[in-house]
Amino acid sequence: MTDTPTCAVCGRRRRPDLPPAEALTWIHDNERGRVRFTCPECARAHLRSIEAKLAAEYW
Numbered sequence: 477m478t479d480t481p482t483c484a485v486c487g488r489r490r491r492p493d494l495p496p497a498e499a500l501t502w503i504h505d506n507e508r509g510r511v512r513f514t515c516p517e518c519a520r521a522h523l524r525s526i527e528a529k530l531a532a533e534y535w
Contacts (some may be wrong), residue, residue, distance in 0.1 A: 483515035485522070490515070494517065507532060
């Protein structure tokens with residue numbers, strides 16, 4: 477994958493020089509055939525919605 481992952485919620489871009497353990501904190505999701513990434517901060521803020529499998533437009 478050549479594109480830098482970008483958070484679908486806040487637009488933050490994942491730095492390519494992140495340590496592997498920190499890079500794994502980003503969430504990768506397939507929703508309606510589209511790949512989405514969510515940064516750790518947005519994932520924490522929307523954890524209940526993510527766990528409930530609510531569509532992202534309801535967060």
